[in-house]
Amino acid sequence: MVGEIKVEGVVKRFQQQNAEEVIALSGIDLRIETGEFVSLIGPSGCGKSTLLRLIAGLNGADEGKLYIDEEEIKKPSYERGLVFQDPMLFPWLSVYDNVAFGLKARNIYKANHMEVQKFIDLVGLSDFSRSYPHQLSGGMAQRASLARALVNHPKVLLLDEPLGALDAFTRMNMQDELIRIWKERGTTMIMVTHDVDEAIYLSDRVIVMTPRPAKIERCIEVQLARPRARNNPEFLSLRSKILEILHFTGTVAEPNYYL
Amino acid sequence: MKKLNAWLPVLSAILAILVDYGVGNIDKHMPAKHPYFMYLLVVLLGAFTIIALLSYFNPKAKEWIEDRSLFIAATILFLNVINIVTKKLGLLPVIFFPTLDKIISIIVEDRDFLALCLGSSGKLLFTGYFFGAIAGFATGIAVGFSNSANYWISPLIRILGPIPATAWIPLVLISFPTTFTASAFLIALSVWFPTTVMTSSGIFNVRNAYFEVSSTLGAGKYYQIFMVGVPAAMPHMFIGLFNGTCASFITLMTAEMLGVKNGIGWYINWQKEMMAYANVYAGLIIIAVTFSILITLLFKVRDNVLVWQKGVIKW
Numbered sequence: 406m407v408g409e410i411k412v413e414g415v416v417k418r419f420q421q422q423n424a425e426e427v428i429a430l431s432g433i434d435l436r437i438e439t440g441e442f443v444s445l446i447g448p449s450g451c452g453k454s455t456l457l458r459l460i461a462g463l464n465g466a467d468e469g470k471l472y473i474d475e476e477e478i479k480k481p482s483y484e485r486g487l488v489f490q491d492p493m494l495f496p497w498l499s500v501y502d503n504v505a506f507g508l509k510a511r512n513i514y515k516a517n518h519m520e521v522q523k524f525i526d527l528v529g530l531s532d533f534s535r536s537y538p539h540q541l542s543g544g545m546a547q548r549a550s551l552a553r554a555l556v557n558h559p560k561v562l563l564l565d566e567p568l569g570a571l572d573a574f575t576r577m578n579m580q581d582e583l584i585r586i587w588k589e590r591g592t593t594m595i596m597v598t599h600d601v602d603e604a605i606y607l608s609d610r611v612i613v614m615t616p617r618p619a620k621i622e623r624c625i626e627v628q629l630a631r632p633r634a635r636n637n638p639e640f641l642s643l644r645s646k647i648l649e650i651l652h653f654t655g656t657v658a659e660p661n662y663y664l
Numbered sequence: 665m666k667k668l669n670a671w672l673p674v675l676s677a678i679l680a681i682l683v684d685y686g687v688g689n690i691d692k693h694m695p696a697k698h699p700y701f702m703y704l705l706v707v708l709l710g711a712f713t714i715i716a717l718l719s720y721f722n723p724k725a726k727e728w729i730e731d732r733s734l735f736i737a738a739t740i741l742f743l744n745v746i747n748i749v750t751k752k753l754g755l756l757p758v759i760f761f762p763t764l765d766k767i768i769s770i771i772v773e774d775r776d777f778l779a780l781c782l783g784s785s786g787k788l789l790f791t792g793y794f795f796g797a798i799a800g801f802a803t804g805i806a807v808g809f810s811n812s813a814n815y816w817i818s819p820l821i822r823i824l825g826p827i828p829a830t831a832w833i834p835l836v837l838i839s840f841p842t843t844f845t846a847s848a849f850l851i852a853l854s855v856w857f858p859t860t861v862m863t864s865s866g867i868f869n870v871r872n873a874y875f876e877v878s879s880t881l882g883a884g885k886y887y888q889i890f891m892v893g894v895p896a897a898m899p900h901m902f903i904g905l906f907n908g909t910c911a912s913f914i915t916l917m918t919a920e921m922l923g924v925k926n927g928i929g930w931y932i933n934w935q936k937e938m939m940a941y942a943n944v945y946a947g948l949i950i951i952a953v954t955f956s957i958l959i960t961l962l963f964k965v966r967d968n969v970l971v972w973q974k975g976v977i978k979w
């Protein structure tokens with residue numbers, strides 16, 4: 406059993422250009438079980454991406470510690486795959502070579518090269534494996550970057566709004582694909598999303614964060630059986646519950662509209 | 665007018681032939697053994713007639729010729745004017761402005777010796793260029809990725825870099841065993857500087873996010889340097905190579921005119937001292953053609969290496 410994440414009392418501050426300090430995360434405590442699917446939801450700029458970056462090991466925490474399977478997270482590893490908010494494909498590599506990057510970097514491409522095409526097919530880019538990133542649409546690029554992270558078979562997959570640029574239809578398909586991969590692999594999934602429906606549809610737990618400085622406002626267990634129906638009354642009641650938390654908490658929420 | 669477009673070079677060539685044939689020569693010039701300019705015009709006439717005819721059947725040929733017919737016609741007209749001004753009217757000082765016949769005759773009749781000169785220039789250029797470019801990439805990558813290399817080498821580059829390589833000639837000529845190694849070193853130096861500067865600045869400009877992505881995908885330090893940093897900096901590296909190429913040409917010519925006892929630069933200088941200006945022009949034409957072929961090759965290589973860049977950045 407691998408892929409348990411523990412976040413203990415994590416504080417992260419950023420120095421802005423004007424020497425002002427922004428507290429992105431103020432005291433986050435979180436425990437994510439092996440194989441759990443967790444969604445992070447919260448207002449823009451509250452620190453969701455920052456939290457994922459800390460779990461990935463790209464930034465260090467100013468206070469507190471993060472662990473994977475009881476081992477402190479100190480630097481990035483392929484075991485914690487991160488799909489960035491921007492697809493960030495390497496523009497000098499074709500879609501195929503982008504997806505193959507992780508395997509080649511880890512020197513296991515020869516033995517596993519079949520995987521590359523498999524994941525390209527999975528995200529529906531079979532006809533574009535020879536294309537360069539600038540020839541892709543935003544949604545296609547996002548799917549390619551998802552395939553690039555999946556091919557490494559990470560223990561933990563960190564997803565920063567991975568389906569944000571997709572149309573509703575492709576989006577629902579990709580959600581089902583994510584669920585399928587998650588079930589098949591038992592990968593721990595931590596996903597940032599702005600879409601409450603998506604969060605409920607996918608996750609075991611929805612974590613609602615407060616506006617900056619981000620704290621965890623509420624953790625909401627979703628105990629619906631899968632496959633979930635989006636019009637199930639319980640689904641809808643969870644949905645209005647989360648929306649309520651998002652709207653009526655935090656005094657900053659309203660003035661935000663005028664800024 | 666549009667219909668005639670493909671035929672403009674042909675018309676211009678016919679005009680030049682009529683002038684060369686019909687107008688009498690002034691007898692200030694030493695005549696060449698053969699009417700080489702006429703030969704050239706006939707060849708051009710033949711070639712462009714074929715292309716013009718082809719343009720009716722082949723859309724590619726049509727596009728090619730229509731794109732440049734005006735320029736080619738104007739070029740032939742320009743040669744025609746030179747021919748009139750020199751051979752026909754002798755308006756310019758004869759010693760400095762020989763006839764086109766004479767210049768072409770040198771290229772044709774002296775071709776063996778010219779090829780020899782070109783060969784030795786080429787050997788010198790490629791030796792210097794090769795080592796300069798390799799050294800440039802190496803220092804550029806070191807400066808781009810290693811803080812201590814940056815600390816120690818950057819000031820050196822900033823102080824030594826802007827000195828034109830040719831300014832080192834007095835020092836270099838006495839400290840190297842042969843003029844060949846000395847000149848090769850100078851050429852390498854002139855390529856090294858722009859390559860280093862552009863390579864390192866290219867690496868500094870790579871978006872950090874690419875390194876972050878690659879580290880979450882399991883890439884180690886060296887893999888990141890050579891598989892992320894270098895390809896991402898490749899467009900800059902090519903600008904460095906391009907500047908280095910131009911600098912290497914200048915250095916090559918200067919070195920050959922000052923110290924090396926063969927090569928095309930030396931040939932030009934030698935002929936100039938003999939007041940053989942037809943040979944000087946012949947040498948210049950050969951240099952122009954060779955260098956522009958080399959630059960074109962470099963562009964071709966770049967276009968192949970940087971296919972991914974089409975549509976990302978405009979050159």
Ligand SMILES: Nc1ncnc2c1ncn2[C@@H]1O[C@H](COP(=O)(O)OP(=O)(O)OP(=O)(O)O)[C@@H](O)[C@H]1O
Binds near residue numbers: 421449456
């Ligand atoms: N590298 C950085 N330097 C300075 N400030 C930063 C940096 N990264 C993030 N921040 C600040 O931290 C805060 C949280 O940013 P973060 O990107 O985590 O938000 P987010 O919740 O992902 O927002 P969104 O939903 O819009 O993506 C923001 O106020 C941002 O300005």
Ligand SMILES: [Mg+2]
Binds near residue numbers: 453454455490565
């Ligand atoms: Mg974000």
